[in-house]
Amino acid sequence: xxxxxxxxxxxxxxxxxxxxxxxxxxxxxxxxxxxxxxxxxxxxxxxxxxxxxxxxxxxxxxxxxxxxxxxxxxxxxxxxxxxxxxxxxxxxxxxxxxxxxxxxxxxxxxxxxxxxxxxxxxxxxxxxxxxxxxxxxxxxxxxxxxxxxxxxxxxxxxxxxxxxxxxxxxxxxxxxxxxxxxxxxxxxxxxxxxxxxxxxxxxxxxxxxxxxxxxxxxxxxxxxxxxxxxxxxxxxxxxxxxxxxxxxxxxxxxxxxxxxxxxxxxxxxxxxxxx
Numbered sequence: 384x385x386x387x388x389x390x391x392x393x394x395x396x397x398x399x400x401x402x403x404x405x406x407x408x409x410x411x412x413x414x415x416x417x418x419x420x421x422x423x424x425x426x427x428x429x430x431x432x433x434x435x436x437x438x439x440x441x442x443x444x445x446x447x448x449x450x451x452x453x454x455x456x457x458x459x460x461x462x463x464x465x466x467x468x469x470x471x472x473x474x475x476x477x478x479x480x481x482x483x484x485x486x487x488x489x490x491x492x493x494x495x496x497x498x499x500x501x502x503x504x505x506x507x508x509x510x511x512x513x514x515x516x517x518x519x520x521x522x523x524x525x526x527x528x529x530x531x532x533x534x535x536x537x538x539x540x541x542x543x544x545x546x547x548x549x550x551x552x553x554x555x556x557x558x559x560x561x562x563x564x565x566x567x568x569x570x571x572x573x574x575x576x577x578x579x580x581x582x583x584x585x586x587x588x589x590x591x592x593x594x595x596x597x598x599x600x601x602x603x604x605x606x607x608x609x610x611x612x613x614x615x616x617x618x619x620x621x622x623x624x625x626x627x628x629x630x631x632x633x634x635x636x637x638x639x640x641x642x643x644x645x646x647x648x649x650x651x652x653x654x655x656x657x658x
Contacts, residue, residue, distance in 0.1 A: 384442040387420060387523035388450065389427035392461055396425035400457060404449045412436065413445050427523070443516060444509075450526065451509035454534075455501065458526060460487070462538065463545050471549055478552065486548040490541065508534065565619055565646045572622040579621060581614075581643075582629040589614045591621070611639040618643065626651045 390397050398417050405415040416431035432442040463486060467479040474482070491501040511533045515524070530538060579599065580592040589610065591599040599621065618626065631640055631653055644651050 384432045384439060384446065385429065385522075386446070387427055387429050389420075389423070389523060389525045390458070391426070391525060391527045392458070393424075393426070395457070395461070397428050398425060400453050401428065401430060401449060404452055407448070408432070408445045411441070411445065413442060415445070415449075443513065447509045447512040447516070448505075450512050450524075451505045454508055454526060454530065455505050458530065459490070459541060462530070463487075463541060466542060466545055474549075482545070482548050482552050485552070486541075486545045489544050489548065504537075508537075562642070562645045565615075566648075569619055569622050569646060572619075574624050575621045576623055578625040578627065579618065579623040580627045580629060581618075583633040583635075587633075587635060591617060611636060611642075614639060615642060615646070619646070624650060628653045629656060 388397060388401070398419060401415070401417050408415050412435035414433045414435075416433070418429045418431075419425055420427040420429060430446065432446055434442050460483070463483055464479075467474070467483060471479065471482075490504070493500040512529065515529060515533055576593045576599065578594045580596065582590050582592070584590055593599050626643065626647055628640065628643070628651060631637070634640055
């Protein structure tokens with residue numbers, strides 16, 4: 384089997400990408416020859432597959448496997464790097480790198496760490512390459528062209544995942560900045576009381592009490608969406624030296640406890656004592 388394989392990306396060379404993936408072919412009795420096409424600067428190569436048993440289908444399947452690996456392991460990364468530089472240029476190179484790693488982890492291992500996600504993607508891409516060979520008798524396949532026309536759904540999915548990772552990163556960065564501001568405010572503020580007891584009453588409302596267990600503030604009973612913000616605002620305003628959190632499992636959203644810990648640090652203690 385002879386076919387020309389090409390890539391458009393000027394920052395890559397195709398020969399080593401294919402050569403590094405020929406060991407399985409040799410193990411299966413198929414020799415893979417690679418020769419660069421003159422004037423292509425390494426971006427177009429002629430690939431020759433010779434099976435020991437002259438099995439044309441096996442030759443085609445081995446080539447599809449090699450190309451699917453290159454697309455998923457190399458061109459996918461280049462595609463996402465291009466999106467980061469094009470659409471998220473306002474992020475530093477380190478931030479872009481961190482986001483890329485997180486996006487690839489999601490795509491390759493899923494949100495729950497399923498290790499077969501990348502294997503499933505490769506199988507799907509391999510089948511599409513096989514279908515393309517069956518439907519097109521062209522002597523040259525450009526891999527990015529194949530991706531644009533045969534993998535549009537994947538490209539859109541990869542872009543959505545990247546966008547989601549960027550949004551998560553920005554939210555976390557803004558959260559860190561927000562917490563740092565509150566920490567500084569609490570640090571310079573004179574405490575209104577030394578100790579605050581924080582608990583949730585039978586109706587699910589927050590209550591703040593002082594050392595003598597007297598109500599510091601009437602129930603924090605804002606609308607559900609504003610309740611946690613109102614609680615954090617009240618605590619920052621009081622700026623106590625110690626916060627005793629009672630029965631943390633009764634809190635509707637545990638994230639508010641984590642935020643209080645992030646802002647007040649070692650001032651926060653937990654107890655199972657009821658009030």
